[in-house]
Amino acid sequence: MWQIYAPEGAYGTADRKAFSEVITDVYADLCGLPRFYVVVVFEERPAGTIWVGGEPADNFVRVVIDHIARQVDTPALRDLTMEMFEATMEPFVKDRGFEWEIHIDETPIEFWRTQGFVPPPAESEHEKRWAADNAASEWQGQDAHVWSDQFA
Structure with missing residues (x-):
């Protein structure tokens, strides 16, 4: 922003x-x-x-x-x-x-949601889909723990 x-x-x-x-x-x-x-x-x-x-x-x-x-x-x-x-x-x-x-x-990324969704991990296939769609959407594994696991 x-x-x-x-x-x-x-x-x-x-x-x-x-x-x-x-x-x-x-x-x-x-x-x-x-x-x-x-x-x-x-x-x-x-x-x-x-x-x-x-x-x-x-x-x-x-x-x-x-x-x-x-x-x-x-x-x-x-x-x-x-x-x-x-x-x-x-x-x-x-x-x-x-x-x-x-x-x-x-x-910190843990303090971010868009359209109520936890954004997918950086450079993941889910993020690439969000970029192609130019919109947020549900994705498999969107639990908040995904971020803490990724950055631990």
Whole structure:
């Protein structure tokens, strides 16, 4: 999930669509995740509501990312992830003259359900089916213990 806090009017509908599509493409095309795993929320902030260092920052975009389906578990992969996301954001942030900041949180996968289902294990046939269907569905072995067994 990406939460993009931006000045009011920074992104029109076409911009939001294009921005969310390139974000989704990173996860779906490069990581093989189902497209519906990617949620992008644009939070427009009126002038005078974003402050950085005690000063108004009306030209500032803040991106907060919450990863659940995958964890970025090595320093090299973390660096690559940040570089990839900075490049993904560049046309929508840097190239438009905005100041920006980005960070990623990682929620333990055990604290996640989608449409009431425990998501299938990473890169499993069930996850590939979810990606092909672009929808969550019941799958054999979806007990919560699947996750604890897999990551124990």
